[in-house]
Amino acid sequence: MGPAIGGDGQASARSRMALSNVRTGLAPDAIAVALIENLHCLQGKRPRDATPNDWYMALAYTVRDRMMERYVATVGSIAEETTDVKAVAYLSAEFLTGPHLGNGLISLGIWDAVEEALSRVGQDLSGLLEQEEEPGLGNGGLGRLAACYMDSLARLNVPAIGYGIRYEFGIFDQSIRDGWQVEVTDKWLRFGNPWEMVRSEIAFDVKFGGRTEPYHNAAGRYCVRWLPEKVIKGVAYDTPIPGYRVPTTNLLRLWKAEAVESFDFEAFNVGDYYRAVDEKVLSETISKVLYPNDEPESGKQLRLAQQYFFVSCSLQDMVRLLLMRGKPLDELHSYWAAQLNDTHPSIAVAELMRLLVDEHAMEWDQAWAITQQTCAYTNHTLLPEALERWPLPLFARLLPRHLDIIYEINRRFLDELRLRCPNEEQLLRRLSLIDEAGDKYVRMAHLASLGSHAINGVAVLHSELLKRTVLRDFHLVSPEKFLNVTNGVTPRRWIALSNPKLCTLITRHIGDRWLANLEDELRRLEPLADELEFQRDWQAVKVDNKRVLARLIKDRTGVIVDPHSLFDVQAKRLHEYKRQHLNVLYLVTLYNRLRHAGGAVTPRTVIFSGKAAPAYRMAKLIIKLVNSVAAVVNRDPVVSQALKVVFLPDFNVKNGQRIYPAADLSEQISTAGKEASGTGNMKFAMNGAITIGTLDGANIEIRDAVGQENFFLFGLSAAEVELLKAEGYTPRSIYESNPELREAIDLIRSGFFSNGDRELFHPLVDSLLTYDEYMLLADYQAYVDCQERVSNAYSDPNAWTRMSILNTARVGHFSSDRSIREYCRHIWKVTPIVSDERES
Numbered sequence: 001m002g003p004a005i006g007g008d009g010q011a012s013a014r015s016r017m018a019l020s021n022v023r024t025g026l027a028p029d030a031i032a033v034a035l036i037e038n039l040h041c042l043q044g045k046r047p048r049d050a051t052p053n054d055w056y057m058a059l060a061y062t063v064r065d066r067m068m069e070r071y072v073a074t075v076g077s078i079a080e081e082t083t084d085v086k087a088v089a090y091l092s093a094e095f096l097t098g099p100h101l102g103n104g105l106i107s108l109g110i111w112d113a114v115e116e117a118l119s120r121v122g123q124d125l126s127g128l129l130e131q132e133e134e135p136g137l138g139n140g141g142l143g144r145l146a147a148c149y150m151d152s153l154a155r156l157n158v159p160a161i162g163y164g165i166r167y168e169f170g171i172f173d174q175s176i177r178d179g180w181q182v183e184v185t186d187k188w189l190r191f192g193n194p195w196e197m198v199r200s201e202i203a204f205d206v207k208f209g210g211r212t213e214p215y216h217n218a219a220g221r222y223c224v225r226w227l228p229e230k231v232i233k234g235v236a237y238d239t240p241i242p243g244y245r246v247p248t249t250n251l252l253r254l255w256k257a258e259a260v261e262s263f264d265f266e267a268f269n270v271g272d273y274y275r276a277v278d279e280k281v282l283s284e285t286i287s288k289v290l291y292p293n294d295e296p297e298s299g300k301q302l303r304l305a306q307q308y309f310f311v312s313c314s315l316q317d318m319v320r321l322l323l324m325r326g327k328p329l330d331e332l333h334s335y336w337a338a339q340l341n342d343t344h345p346s347i348a349v350a351e352l353m354r355l356l357v358d359e360h361a362m363e364w365d366q367a368w369a370i371t372q373q374t375c376a377y378t379n380h381t382l383l384p385e386a387l388e389r390w391p392l393p394l395f396a397r398l399l400p401r402h403l404d405i406i407y408e409i410n411r412r413f414l415d416e417l418r419l420r421c422p423n424e425e426q427l428l429r430r431l432s433l434i435d436e437a438g439d440k441y442v443r444m445a446h447l448a449s450l451g452s453h454a455i456n457g458v459a460v461l462h463s464e465l466l467k468r469t470v471l472r473d474f475h476l477v478s479p480e481k482f483l484n485v486t487n488g489v490t491p492r493r494w495i496a497l498s499n500p501k502l503c504t505l506i507t508r509h510i511g512d513r514w515l516a517n518l519e520d521e522l523r524r525l526e527p528l529a530d531e532l533e534f535q536r537d538w539q540a541v542k543v544d545n546k547r548v549l550a551r552l553i554k555d556r557t558g559v560i561v562d563p564h565s566l567f568d569v570q571a572k573r574l575h576e577y578k579r580q581h582l583n584v585l586y587l588v589t590l591y592n593r594l595r596h597a598g599g600a601v602t603p604r605t606v607i608f609s610g611k612a613a614p615a616y617r618m619a620k621l622i623i624k625l626v627n628s629v630a631a632v633v634n635r636d637p638v639v640s641q642a643l644k645v646v647f648l649p650d651f652n653v654k655n656g657q658r659i660y661p662a663a664d665l666s667e668q669i670s671t672a673g674k675e676a677s678g679t680g681n682m683k684f685a686m687n688g689a690i691t692i693g694t695l696d697g698a699n700i701e702i703r704d705a706v707g708q709e710n711f712f713l714f715g716l717s718a719a720e721v722e723l724l725k726a727e728g729y730t731p732r733s734i735y736e737s738n739p740e741l742r743e744a745i746d747l748i749r750s751g752f753f754s755n756g757d758r759e760l761f762h763p764l765v766d767s768l769l770t771y772d773e774y775m776l777l778a779d780y781q782a783y784v785d786c787q788e789r790v791s792n793a794y795s796d797p798n799a800w801t802r803m804s805i806l807n808t809a810r811v812g813h814f815s816s817d818r819s820i821r822e823y824c825r826h827i828w829k830v831t832p833i834v835s836d837e838r839e840s
């Protein structure tokens with residue numbers, strides 16, 4: 001079966017093969033043949049015996065085969081002597097890619113051909129897409145950002161490797177039992193992973209623990225050697241990342257930890273088989289599981305070990321590729337730009353110094369210059385508790401040589417500063433890489449800032465606040481390093497793949513160039529915003545998407561919701577600063593109003609989705625509160641006519657692809673100054689949801705882009721939050737003076753939603769009335785009033801649809817292609833390997 005390969009002239013064979021080759025052919029015939037062959041050769045199944053997963057695997061390999069030619073060419077440009085390109089190494093502890101299959105079909109432009117081929121073999125694409133278990137190798141926004149950036153790097157023909165960890169268990173699956181979150185192990189590799197290729201030959205040793213020892217080498221140079229207690233091997237697993245309709249296919253290279261020796265033979269020989277295996281188990285724990293927190297886990301040695309493990313493998317790999325290309329090590333920064341996605345990979349600064357100075361005998365000053373020119377750091381947070389730092393004793397135990405190096409970096413930095421700013425010992429103490437007030441810590445944000453030539457925040461407000469808060473002193477001494485790159489999301493996944501009907505409608509009106517060029521093309525929808533027929537089509541797409549989500553809601557929760565009600569959605573990690581409980585306070589208020597008065601209202605379906613860190617008790621209590629309020633509201637025969645409340649379990653990329661396209665209203669209600677950027681806000685707006693939000697993160701820029709009349713703004717600004725805090729904020733006085741707020745809080749406190757249990761929600765109510773750290777009560781009335789404006793606006797469908805269209809039409813700026821262009825120009829100084837059609 002299948003066409004013969006080879007035989008006659010290579011060139012003509014290749015062109016004949018192009019359409020029909022079983023490995024590369026893009027026509028339905030070739031794809032159908034490939035499916036059956038893969039089913040036979042890889043799964044060992046006849047069509048009539050194949051399970052849905054067999055068919056999924058056969059299809060996945062069929063699609064992967066069609067990426068390989070471009071993949072090999074792109075990898076060649078990073079690894080071969082003949083090329084001079086500078087490549088990007090995106091270092092991130094998390095990559096939340098989502099399922100690969102659908103995205104691959106869109107990038108390769110073979111969606112229709114695959115549908116056709118599948119129908120010929122009696123299969124259905126949508127069912128097979130459902131089969132794919134997503135790699136949950138991230139917690140939320142940060143990991144998802146890394147995935148969007150990989151997509152855009154490829155689309156823009158910038159050669160890049162995403163470096164991270166191949167966690168055996170990703171973010172837990174969330175289920176809800178009795179209203180509470182239950183965590184279930186994410187066994188994503190259970191049925192195999194057809195997208196990865198193990199590179200057993202690409203493996204590096206990573207040392208841990210032990211001690212250091214000075215010596216003089218043959219040339220009489222002072223050197224230090226590291227005598228580790230333990231060595232672990234990192235093995236590369238590569239996943240191709242195809243660019244949308246371009247020749248570039250990049251790679252995600254994730255490291256798996258393995259024991260250097262499978263057995264300790266000495267232990268084995270004396271019969272201690274279990275100790276020998278124990279060693280292997282210890283090594284493999286490093287890449288076993290993703291930490292399920294949005295914030296760093298303080299003092300967890302394994303977490304630091306994970307970070308060092310993947311950073312060391314990645315830098316060794318970058319050096320290997322450079323030398324393979326025949327380039328000298330002192331030109332590392334001319335061929336590699338390394339981006340640190342938050343402080344998780346910031347040990348890269350010390351590790352690169354160690355590799356250059358200890359392993360490659362480079363002089364310190366030169367190594368330091370190369371390190372700074374290679375690295376750049378993206379900060380993702382303003383929450384002081386989320387700034388990573390490691391207790392000094394722990395750090396010294398695990399990475400003794402790196403502590404030496406950090407001390408030396410610090411000594412030189414502070415000496416230089418003393419000359420520049422004499423009599424500023426306070427400033428020096430604040431800038432030091434070591435926190436010496438009380439217990440000592442290594443400050444990772446300081447290491448990242450000092451070791452990088454560029455430091456960026458992720459939205460305009462965030463970048464400004466960075467300079468005034470957590471990195472104020474670094475800004476004082478190196479203002480030239482600071483810049484902003486506002487986050488973006490890829491329209492390929494977040495419009496084309498997740499909202500195909502909207503995609504078709506848009507393409508019908510403005511052609512198909514917009515997906516590759518959102519910034520310039522999408523605004524051509526604007527003139528259509530007032531056309532009644534276009535509005536009708538737009539509404540029809542939205543209602544269809546809401547029907548799909550309603551079905552998912554019914555399947556997962558049993559709740560029946562009306563696709564014609566206003567779909568009001570808050571989907572994101574559970575966190576007090578994101579204020580899901582402010583949304584709940586409004587719902588309880590609405591419930592009270594509906595009970596007391598009844599009358600005409602705008603029917604709403606309020607949908608929550610999001611995971612809480614397993615140890616974050618308040619976040620878990622908020623989930624319980626949502627579910628408790630939902631139970632009461634949904635079973636009230638009168639109120640449930642106008643209001644339904646749903647908690648949709650297990651928010652992940654796959655569910656997000658159903659949620660964002662079905663939203664009418666996007667809840668972006670964090671306390672101003674707390675959300676660095678947000679990217680969910682961008683996905684909602686691209687899909688035509690209108691935002692109700694505070695002046696926080698990228699909301700500000702989204703509002704500027706879509707127009708203030710197309711955005712529901714409420715609440716205190718970041719400056720007003722600061723001011724109110726400084727003046728002395730007393731939430732209880734707001735509670736006492738606002739009757740509706742008091743009624744809502746009292747109802748929760750009374751046990752009304754908890755079968756009479758008055759204790760259950762006490763910690764939540766108590767924290768609101770005494771500290772209210774995130775100022776819910778201060779923003780409560782403004783939020784409730786703003787929701788009234790939302791309800792009124794929704795009752796005029798044409799005006800609402802106009803706003804919806806303008807939101808989509810005007811958010812082209814929030815494409816991750818725009819973000820990546822900015823990184824390329826202002827930070828990485830890299831240019832595409834293929835000239836960008838946009839510029840030509």
Ligand SMILES: *Cc1c(COP(=O)(O)O)cnc(C)c1O
Pocket residue numbers: 139140141144571572573651652653656677678679680681683
């Ligand atoms: C986009 C996304 C996020 C980030 O959402 P925010 O609203 O910006 O916090 C988190 N998780 C998943 C699965 C996402 O797709």
